[in-house]
Amino acid sequence: MTFKYGVDHLTAEKVLAIAKGELRAVISNEAKDNVIRCRKHVEAMANGNKAVYGINTGFGPLCDVQITAEETNKLQENLLITHAVGVGSPIDKHLSKIMMICKVHALCLGYSGVRLDLIERILYFIDHNLLPVVPEQGSVGASGDLAPLSHLFLPLIGVGEFWVGDRSELARNVLIKHNLKPLVLKAKEGLALINGTQFILAHTIVGLDKMYYLLNLADVSGAMSIEGYQGSSSPFKGELHKIRPFKGTVEVAERMTMLLYKSQNVVSHEDCKRVQDPYSMRCIPQVHGASRNAYYHLKELAEIEMNAVTDNPIVLNDTEAISGGNFHGQPLAMALDYTSIAASELGNIADRRCYLLLEGKFGLPRLLTSGGGLNSGFMIPQYTTAALVTENKSLCFPPSADSVPTSLGQEDHVSMGSISGRKFNQILGNLEKILAIELMYAAQALEFRRPNTFSDIIEANFRIIREKVEKLEDDRLLKGDIDAMITLVTNKAFILR
Numbered sequence: 001m002t003f004k005y006g007v008d009h010l011t012a013e014k015v016l017a018i019a020k021g022e023l024r025a026v027i028s029n030e031a032k033d034n035v036i037r038c039r040k041h042v043e044a045m046a047n048g049n050k051a052v053y054g055i056n057t058g059f060g061p062l063c064d065v066q067i068t069a070e071e072t073n074k075l076q077e078n079l080l081i082t083h084a085v086g087v088g089s090p091i092d093k094h095l096s097k098i099m100m101i102c103k104v105h106a107l108c109l110g111y112s113g114v115r116l117d118l119i120e121r122i123l124y125f126i127d128h129n130l131l132p133v134v135p136e137q138g139s140v141g142a143s144g145d146l147a148p149l150s151h152l153f154l155p156l157i158g159v160g161e162f163w164v165g166d167r168s169e170l171a172r173n174v175l176i177k178h179n180l181k182p183l184v185l186k187a188k189e190g191l192a193l194i195n196g197t198q199f200i201l202a203h204t205i206v207g208l209d210k211m212y213y214l215l216n217l218a219d220v221s222g223a224m225s226i227e228g229y230q231g232s233s234s235p236f237k238g239e240l241h242k243i244r245p246f247k248g249t250v251e252v253a254e255r256m257t258m259l260l261y262k263s264q265n266v267v268s269h270e271d272c273k274r275v276q277d278p279y280s281m282r283c284i285p286q287v288h289g290a291s292r293n294a295y296y297h298l299k300e301l302a303e304i305e306m307n308a309v310t311d312n313p314i315v316l317n318d319t320e321a322i323s324g325g326n327f328h329g330q331p332l333a334m335a336l337d338y339t340s341i342a343a344s345e346l347g348n349i350a351d352r353r354c355y356l357l358l359e360g361k362f363g364l365p366r367l368l369t370s371g372g373g374l375n376s377g378f379m380i381p382q383y384t385t386a387a388l389v390t391e392n393k394s395l396c397f398p399p400s401a402d403s404v405p406t407s408l409g410q411e412d413h414v415s416m417g418s419i420s421g422r423k424f425n426q427i428l429g430n431l432e433k434i435l436a437i438e439l440m441y442a443a444q445a446l447e448f449r450r451p452n453t454f455s456d457i458i459e460a461n462f463r464i465i466r467e468k469v470e471k472l473e474d475d476r477l478l479k480g481d482i483d484a485m486i487t488l489v490t491n492k493a494f495i496l497r
Contacts, residue, residue, distance in 0.1 A: 006031030006108025010306040012205045012299065018126075019097045025126075027108055027119065034110025035119065042113035044318040046072055046187035053313050053323040054191040055113075076190030077157055083150035083194055084160065086135030091148070093131040093163045098202040099152055100126050103193070106309055112192040113315040121156060121183055128178070133161040133168045134199075140406060141329030141417035144310060145199030148418070153193045158182030188315070195311035195327045203421030204302045204332055210428045211295055211343055214435065215288065216496040217489065218346045219252060220461060221438045222284045223259035225353040227454050228445025230269045230362050231281040233260045241285060248292030253285040258457075258497065265452035274362070280352035287349050294342035298335045305332055330400065333417030337398035340424045344392040347427075347434040351385040354438050357445050358382060368444045368472070375475045378444060381437050381482060388430045395423045395430075436485035439494075440469060447471050460495050464488065 003014055003025040017023035027035075045052045051066050067075050100122055106112065107119050124130070132155050138147035154160025155171035159182075162174045175182060226233070236256040241249055260266050276282060313321040358378060360366030369377025399416035406414060443465040446454065453459065468484040488494065 002026055004028040004031065005105050006034060006110065010102075010105050011303055012208050012306070015098055015101055015205050015306065016209060018101050019094060025101070025104075025123075027104075027116075027123070031108040031110070032116055035108060035114070035116050038110045038113045038315050039115050041315050041318040041321075042188045043186075045315075045321060050319075052321050055188050055313070055321060072187045073184055076185035076187065079190035080150050080154055080157060080185070080194065081159065083146045084154055086138035086147040086151050088135050088137035090133050090168075091136045095202045095206060096131045096134050096152060096163075097126060097129070098205055099134070099149070099198040102198045102201050102205075102306060103149075103152075103196060105306065106196060106198075106311070107192065109307075109309050111309045111314045111316070112311050113188040113321075114192045115186060115189065118156070118183060118185075118189055118193075121180075122153075124178075124180070125155070130155070130174060130178070131163045132171070133163060136422060139199055139418035140404065140411075141197070141200060141333055141415035141419075142325075142327055142413070143312060143407075143411060144194065144196040144327035144329070145418055146194050148199040149194040149196060152198075156183050156193075157185060191313075192311045197305060197310045197327065197329050197332060197417070200329045200332050200336075200415075200417040200421045201302065201305050203418075203425055204298065204305075204336060207336075207339075207421070207424045207428055208295065208299055208302060210425070210432075211339070213492055213496075214343070214346065214428060214431055215292055215295060216255070217435055217494055218288055218291075218350065219255045219284070220259060220457070220494060220496060221350060221435050221442060222281075222288065222353065223256055223455075224442035224446065224458055224461065225357060225438060226256075226260070226277075226281050226284075227263065227265050227458060228357055228364070228442050228449065229277070229281060229353075230265065230272075230449065231277040232274070233257070233263075233266050235277070235282045236260070236285060246289055246293060247296065249285045249289030251292060252289040255497070256284060259455060260458075261455050263453070263455045263458070265449050265454050268452055278352070278356060280349045280356065284349070287345060291342035291346050294335075294339045298332075298339045301331055301335050329415035329417030333400035333415040333420045334398075336417060336420035336424050337396075337400050340398075340420070340427050341396050343424070343427045343431055344389075344396050347385070347389050347392055347431045350434050350438045351382070351389045354382045354385055354441050357441050364445055364448055368441065368448075369475075371474060377472065377475070378441055378478075381440070381478060384482070385434045385437050388434050392427045392430050395427050399423070432489045433482075433486055436489045437482060439465060439489075440481060440485045443469070444472055457495055457497070464493055464495070 134151045139145040158172040161168040241253045313323040367377035399419040405412040469481045
């Protein structure tokens with residue numbers, strides 16, 4: 001199977017497959033024709049007398065300064081160099097590759113006016129894992145991700161750095177090794193490269209992939225906690241959710257029913273006198289389901305963005321180039337902030353379930369240890385989940401609610417979506433750790449429900465945990481156990497269905 005840039009529909013799954021080398025991606029003849037046609041339009045405008053923003057004028061507040069045809073090439077090179085002002089640690093090289101994949105697809109749609117040679121050079125970088133070094137900070141999310149995209153494409157002109165293994169190397173030296181000469185940018189090309197939302201989009205794609213797994217894992221950890229707590233399965237019955245049928249809620253209720261299917265442990269306490277469980281057990285469909293709904297919304301918007309043209313101006317013909325705002329990151333920024341809250345809430349409710357398992361109710365020993373007093377058992381890891389939950393809450397401030405004017409007021413409202421994307425992934429990283437600890441707690445609680453058995457899925461996940469983390473009898477150093485659990489989560493080792 002081959003993906004055709006500029007023609008086929010791009011999805012998050014396809015982007016990740018291309019980035020991993022699992023899906024071949026090429027420029028089709030149709031896309032080449034569109035690119036060449038649009039380039040001719042740009043050349044006609046660049047050689048004309050009419051002022052067209054970004055083609056024969058300056059940028060931002062200098063949009064009223066017309067540039068001669070002779071100065072055009074230097075203008076585009078200056079654009080990349082002057083906007084490469086990112087700071088902070090480099091982003092993961094995987095993100096750099098995803099950014100390039102998304103940018104190539106946008107350029108191949110045929111509205112950006114770049115030469116085919118330039119796109120083919122970026123494709124060479126992708127196919128040969130020549131991944132530029134991109135600092136993580138410096139974008140305000142409009143006019144697109146200017147700083148990170150500038151760093152991403154500096155190597156095209158022989159400036160900037162590439163990753164070589166785990167170290168960086170000057171781009172000009174890497175190009176020499178590949179027998180490549182730096183490109184000379186032509187009219188409009190620098191602007192087309194650095195205008196766009198590919199930094200925000202790459203963080204969104206990576207976050208969506210991680211969140212999908214964590215949504216499903218949160219259901220598993222919740223079901224295991226319910227089994228350990230000997231909570232009720234009745235709140236997951238389909239009849240309840242048919243009369244309030246939010247998509248995510250219905251899905252989670254069905255998953256919880258599946259995860260508890262044929263559990264001997266559930267059957268063993270069906271006739272107990274407990275009337276209802278605390279919300280963190282009983283309301284899993286409503287809370288986890290709301291997070292799923294947020295995930296679906298962000299995924300829908302991200303897919304639109306993956307197949308959109310987000311640079312500026314947009315070239316329509318040889319006389320018209322519209323200077324608009326397709327580069328503005330607000331459509332993703334707001335949804336990223338909302339989905340960050342959704343991810344944070346998965347951790348918030350998981351921490352509450354950890355706390356319930358420690359209380360010593362319904363046959364469980366306090367702190368999940370039979371030797372309480374001399375032993376602290378699992379008292380302290382819940383401190384860690386509490387800290388992570390609070391850190392996530394602090395990360396939930398929505399950057400999209402803020403705006404700081406830039407470019408002498410020409411760019412007077414910005415999205416801050418790059419910060420939204422980075423914080424989204426930070427929250428997901430903390431959520432991985434919280435769920436790892438809940439799973440460790442739940443496995444310990446299940447030990448006290450034997451000889452009862454659980455569903456096949458829960459039994460399988462219990463065995464996965466016990467291969468790495470033994471039952472806690474007497475106090476021991478738990479740091480290694482927690483790290484092992486986190487590794488299981490990040491490696492997606494758990495069975496979800």
